[in-house]
Amino acid sequence: VRGSPSFTMIQKRAAEIDYSTEETNFTLALTTLSAKLDRRSLVIVFTDFVDPISAELMLRTVGRLTERHLVLFMLMRDLELETLA
Numbered sequence: 001v002r003g004s005p006s007f008t009m010i011q012k013r014a015a016e017i018d019y020s021t022e023e024t025n026f027t028l029a030l031t032t033l034s035a036k037l038d039r040r041s042l043v044i045v046f047t048d049f050v051d052p053i054s055a056e057l058m059l060r061t062v063g064r065l066t067e068r069h070l071v072l073f074m075l076m077r078d079l080e081l082e083t084l085a
Helices: 004-015 026-036 052-065 079-084
Strands: 042-047 070-075
Touching: 026 042, 026 052, 042 052
Parallel strands: 042 070
Antiparallel strands: none
16 A cells, blocks of 8 residues: 555545454454565554453464564553443
8 A cells, every 4th residue: 555545545444344342353363464465564453452361362463463564553442441440
């Protein structure tokens, strides 16, 4: 993806994401992504790191990704949920 038209494409793709309440399988997603990326890429992972076991598995998988790609984590927090805990 190159140039300013790419930003519009990324926005459109992000808008098409189907949200659900099911837990995300980051290990499978990142492994699949790693297999499909041919060129060095910027990978942005949006997460809330709620489950420590899933987070640990995801970080192991990301470790393999960082050998070839640049990985950026966007950590999201739910302040309402934190105040209830």
